Amino acid sequence: MPQVEIQDLRVAYGKAKILEGVSMEVEQRELVSVIGPNGAGKTTLLRAISRVAEPQGSITFEGQRIDHLSPVQVVKRGIIHCPERRRLFPDLSVEDNLKMGAYLRTKDKDGVARDLERMFNLFPILRDRRNQDARTLSGGEQQMLAIARSLMSQPKFLMLDEPSMGLALLVKKFLAETIKGIREDGVTTLLVEQDADLAFSVADRVYVLEHGKVALQGVPEDLMKNPYVKEIYLGIA
Numbered sequence: 001m002p003q004v005e006i007q008d009l010r011v012a013y014g015k016a017k018i019l020e021g022v023s024m025e026v027e028q029r030e031l032v033s034v035i036g037p038n039g040a041g042k043t044t045l046l047r048a049i050s051r052v053a054e055p056q057g058s059i060t061f062e063g064q065r066i067d068h069l070s071p072v073q074v075v076k077r078g079i080i081h082c083p084e085r086r087r088l089f090p091d092l093s094v095e096d097n098l099k100m101g102a103y104l105r106t107k108d109k110d111g112v113a114r115d116l117e118r119m120f121n122l123f124p125i126l127r128d129r130r131n132q133d134a135r136t137l138s139g140g141e142q143q144m145l146a147i148a149r150s151l152m153s154q155p156k157f158l159m160l161d162e163p164s165m166g167l168a169l170l171v172k173k174f175l176a177e178t179i180k181g182i183r184e185d186g187v188t189t190l191l192v193e194q195d196a197d198l199a200f201s202v203a204d205r206v207y208v209l210e211h212g213k214v215a216l217q218g219v220p221e222d223l224m225k226n227p228y229v230k231e232i233y234l235g236i237a
Helices: 042-049 071-076 094-100 109-122 124-128 139-151 169-184 196-202 227-232
Strands: 004-013 016-026 031-035 056-061 079-082 157-161 188-192 205-210 213-218
Touching: 004 042, 016 042, 016 213, 031 042, 031 169, 031 196, 042 079, 042 157, 042 188, 071 079, 079 139, 094 109, 094 139, 109 124, 109 139, 124 139, 139 157, 139 169, 169 188, 169 196
Parallel strands: 031 188, 031 205, 079 157, 157 188
Antiparallel strands: 004 016, 004 056, 205 213
């Protein structure tokens, strides 16, 4: 049984249909990437799963329907959404931002302290910046903080929305290795990414979303041989 299963997912904002019958699944401990052009519905897909957007259709997590739950109830199930553009608390320190990620773990002070140390080991620059306000960090440092804050909640299913947006190539490479490490730690991950090279390099499987529908899906090795994918997404003539 897939950890996450989506059937005939539809989302509309007013009369604008954003997702039109999307079906997909993610196995436990799998890393699945979703690529597609701007406006394809990638972010809306994540917002529907986290229940920030109102979906029609079926979303199942660990065998139970979640499409009727509130966003807080979804988070309590272990589904964590790391949104695009980081959405940090800019006037809070790095350490306080990380602690905000563990806001549901008030009775687990020792565990929170251990995970805080684990985040500082995973992202050493955050240890150096722990007392700085989040707004003073570089773009790459802010993205590291956003991911670390999400991990502080001990997710079972982590959704990352455009984590490489606006980052330098060297930072993207570090980010790719970090995402691989998260999967290796056993966290099921759904990655929405505009950078197709990064998306393919870390994924077990890839979905191509276009015009609110799944246009293609498969393992990276196969999709990278597809002439359409090579030309449109990988820039290979």
